[in-house]
Amino acid sequence: MKKLKEILNRIDGKGYKAYKDLKGKYEFLDYTLAIDHVQGDPFATPSKIRLIIPRKSTNVNEDSFSNKRRKVAIEDHLTRLVAEAISKNEKKAHGTGKSGLVSIDTPGQEVLERTAVEVTFKSITVCLSVGLPARGRTVLGKQASKMLVDQLADVLNHSVFSINEQRAEEVLKLNDQQTYIRSFLKENGMVAFIANGAILPRESGISSKPLDANKAIPFNAPKELEISIRIPHQTDPIKGMAIRRGITLIVGGGYHGKSTLLKAIEHGVYDHIMGDGREYVITDSNAMKIRAEDGRQVTRVNISPFIQNLPYGKDTKAFSTENASGSTSQAANILESLEVGTSCLLIDEDTSATNFMIRDERMQTLVSKEKEPITPFVDKVRQLYDDLGVSTVLVMGGSGDYFETADCVIMMENYLPYNVTEKAKEISHQAKSHRKQEGGKHFGDLSERVPLTESLDSLKGRKSKVAAKGLDTILYGKAEISLQYVEQLVDSSQTRAIAEILHGMERDNLLNDGLSLKELMQKVEKILDDEGLASFTVYKNQHPGDLARPRFLEIMAALNRLRTLRIEK
Ligand code: ADP
Ligand code: MG
Structure with a gap:
């Protein structure tokens, strides 16, 4: 600390570049401050620092990181505590540009593996961004000292050094329960669980906070679909609706809550914080939302299970386009997900291409199969399950053609679910549909694509340039990847992580070994599991503080949307 104050005294009043002298480590009474990166001017990306605290001097016991999932939960909790302490801190320094700013990569409603805080047996590391204070381009040494010494100590005192053990325990208990439900689903042939009492609707279309409790149902x-699970840390079993493997149809009138239910299921691949309303909505972690995405590029995907005989003999076994239609993009989204091993498709009619989902009897009569390249999803959904073991949860209020193949039909009425499976089966027997099954008896072959090394080229001019912009965009060399329609990507720190991972894959030549996309994703998962989320970054042992873990399905989605993707023929 003395050393830090000495430097600050010396550079006070000098040009901003003098701050570079701060790089290094400083010992404080109960923690270490590491200044890893110093910004070039007051307007640049803030400086990166770490606070390293011996774990023994906090209330974090070994129990709270006894397994990987608990570790993620306690780290997430600490990140939130630090964020809270920062927002309440009033000792802020002021000045030009980002002067005086202190921030941590703050989580949203989900509990994701992050790099902002790391807990190990020895220490707790907190990664922060700080704006070193200046007036114009002049170093404000005293303000800097106030910030780096007093303010940071204050933030730690109100977070890491004053953990409410009871609150932390509750976080860990919830995490254990979520983990338990997840494995229960897996062992019992279920793809999702929605607990009674869960609040599914969100505050608004742009907020993931729960709708006001007074307004939400x-x-x-429904009794027939209700199950009880004996979860840890509470005597009464938790009750709720199970969605079993196979084909589940969600029907009901417009505005009765179908999409809201599906959205909650989509997000159930992640754990949510207490008070979110969806903390006991749990979905198979490998479930993938599928939608139409016209305009996206597609690179050599075998979409022939759904699409054949395109005009002018365009190949659909290795289908490429710069500009897919609604139906071809939806087919590509499905086949790409199957290729890397998704277990369950989640589809909403609102975001599907109609001609991809249905083709009724009358249309079959008017437009013969020879003239229609598309085999609709309704003819493939059963084979998906029977041949490949992949389940589907489908919102479909507009067509009864799915009644025959559905294993379970749930009707939403006034925001509540009812089991109408029997009724739907009865109707399909009485009012027999005369539509013909199309597209053969089996699902068909999946792609097994091998991406070529040249696919990942981060050079822009003479420099390597990769950057994430918000939640939806990654700039990769000269290419721009749009993830706008990858709906289970929820946090811009995940997007940043995907950018880092792709860049790391290029640097480490992961595409040189001729691995298939699926093998590649398995390899990336293993590296992330074994070496941590920061292992693809260049600042491995320093400050990776703003990454959150994406699923391999979203990494795959990004790679597939890279217009420079090249596939071995
Ligand atoms: P659908 O897909 O059946 O047309 P939505 O799921 O889009 O209907 O829901 C319509 C509206 O109702 C949305 O504004 C949504 O937020 C709201 N809503 C959905 N479920 C609930 C609920 N359980 N309680 C209160 N409002 C709800
Ligand atoms: Mg809807």
């Missing part, structure tokens, strides 16, 4: 399972 809590979820309540």
Whole structure:
């Protein structure tokens, strides 16, 4: 600390570049400050620092990181505590540009593996961004000292050094329960669980916070679909609706809550914080939302299970386009997900291409199969399950053609679910549909694509340039990847991580070994599991503080949307 103050005294009043002298480590009474990166001017990306605290001097016990999932939960909790302490801190320094700013990569409603805080047996590391204070381009040494010494100590005192053990325990208990439900689903042939009392609707279309409790109708399972799970840390079993493997149809009138239910299921691949309303909505972690995405590029995907005989003999076994249609993009989204091993498709009619989902009897009569390249999803959904073991949860209020193949039909009425499976089966027997099954008896072959090394080229001019912009965009060399329609990507720190991972894959030549996309994703998962989320970055042992873990399915989605993707023929 003395050393830090000495430097600050010396550079006070000098040009901003003098701050570079701060790089290094400083010992404080109960923690270490590491200044890893110093910004070039007051307007540049803030400086990166770490606070390293011996774990023994905090209330974090070994129990709280006894397994990987608990570790993620306690780290997430600490990140939130630090964020809270920063927002309440009033000792802020002021000045030009980002002077005086202190921030941590703050989580949203999900509990994701992050790099902002790391807990190990020895220490707790907190990664922060700080704006070193200046007036114009002049170093404000005293303000800097106030910030780096007093303010940071204050933030730690109100977070890491004053953990409320009871609150932390509750976070860990919830995490254990979520983990338990996840494995229960897996062992019992289920793809999702929605607890009674869950609040599914969100505050607005742009907020993931829960809708006001006075306005929301809590979820309540129909008796026939209700299950009880004996979860840890509470005597009464938790009850709710199970969605089993196979084909589940969600029907009901417009505005009765179908999409809201599906959205909650989509997000159930992640754990949510207490108070979110979806903390006990749990979905198979490998479930993939599928939608139409016209305009996206597609690179040599075998979409022939759905699409054949395109005009002018365009190949659909290795289908490429710079500008896919609604139906071809939806087919590509499905086949790419199957290629890397998704277990369950989640589809909403609102975001599907109609001609991809249905083709009724009358249309079959008017336009013969020879003239229609598309085999609709309704003819493939059963084979998906029977041949490949992949389940589907489908919102479909507009067509009864799915009644025959559905294993379970749930009707949403006034935001509550009812089991109408029997009724739907009865109707399909009485009013027989005369539509013909199309597209053969089997699902068909999946792609097994091998991406070529040249696919990842981060050079822009003479420099390597990769950057994430917000939640939806990654700039990769000269290419721009749009993830706008990859709907289970929820946090811009995940987007940043995907950018880092792709860049790391290029640097480490991961595409040189002729691995298939699936093998590649397995390899990336293993590296992330074994070496941590920061392992693809260049600042491995320093400051990777703003990354959150994406699923391999979203990494795959980004790679597939890279217009420079090249596939071995
Ligand atoms: P659908 O897909 O059946 O047309 P949505 O799921 O889009 O209907 O829901 C319509 C509206 O109702 C949305 O504004 C949504 O936020 C709201 N809503 C959905 N479920 C609930 C609920 N359980 N309680 C209160 N409002 C809800
Ligand atoms: Mg809808």
